[in-house]
């Protein structure tokens with residue numbers, strides 16, 4: 521018997537994520553943000569595929585780029601959740 525999960529069930533029981541990496545599409549809650557959300561990067565590797573460390577340092581200085589964590593102290597705030605990961609499915613809310 522195949523069990524079919526409803527969207528509601530998956531959203532309720534899935535893992536909550538605030539953002540998705542622009543480079544590798546991995547959902548993430550610790551993220552580099554470029555231009556207030558034009559681009560997101562989940563890791564140094566993904567970030568530096570697109571910006572050199574030197575370039576990033578300059579962006580950071582100019583407040584064009586920064587790093588943030590959406591799940592400090594536990595879960596992501598409901599109003600920041602944009603993706604739900606359930607098994608290998610990624611649901612965009």
Ligand SMILES: [Zn+2]
Pocket residue numbers: 541542543544545546561562563566
């Ligand atoms: Zn990535």
